[in-house]
Amino acid sequence: MDKALQTMINNMPEKTGKSLEQWKVILKKKNFAKHSEGVNFLKKEHQVTHGFANTIVTLSKEENNTADDLVGNQYKGKEVLIPVYEKLLSIVKDFGKDVTITPKKGSVSIIRKKQFALIKPATKTRIDLGLKIKDKPTTDRLENSGPFGTMCTHRVRLSTPDEVDEELTGWLKEAYEKAE
Numbered sequence: 001m002d003k004a005l006q007t008m009i010n011n012m013p014e015k016t017g018k019s020l021e022q023w024k025v026i027l028k029k030k031n032f033a034k035h036s037e038g039v040n041f042l043k044k045e046h047q048v049t050h051g052f053a054n055t056i057v058t059l060s061k062e063e064n065n066t067a068d069d070l071v072g073n074q075y076k077g078k079e080v081l082i083p084v085y086e087k088l089l090s091i092v093k094d095f096g097k098d099v100t101i102t103p104k105k106g107s108v109s110i111i112r113k114k115q116f117a118l119i120k121p122a123t124k125t126r127i128d129l130g131l132k133i134k135d136k137p138t139t140d141r142l143e144n145s146g147p148f149g150t151m152c153t154h155r156v157r158l159s160t161p162d163e164v165d166e167e168l169t170g171w172l173k174e175a176y177e178k179a180e
Contacts, residue, residue: 116179
């Protein structure tokens, strides 16, 4: 944690009347959907300055969204896709210790030095796997990146764990090797 943030947290009780932990309890009860709603609430209802309000809301949300929470939320109502997701993860984890798996709100990035794959539950019955393999021709299965835009060069649509086969593993390995 950087010094400025730590100083802000240390000064919070004196400047706002409550500690960060006390503010987290208050915000958890309110459960605001949007960041700005929490900030506005603290400013209007508790006369907290914008800087402190923004910091309190940001730090409260970070704690609420663990990697497991982020992935769990992505697959709510799409539980049928979890075996596909888990099979993809088991493959990329075997590539090396330099693979980083980074869950976000709507997808999971797979990174070496650069992102080389992106796993996104696209529908209740389909995962879109984005791959970054420059200069690789598209095929019927290895499509243009579609909704991924420039984040990926290709997309593979997956509905069952059986579709995570040798061909797909080869593409994942190729994307990994090019992400040095």
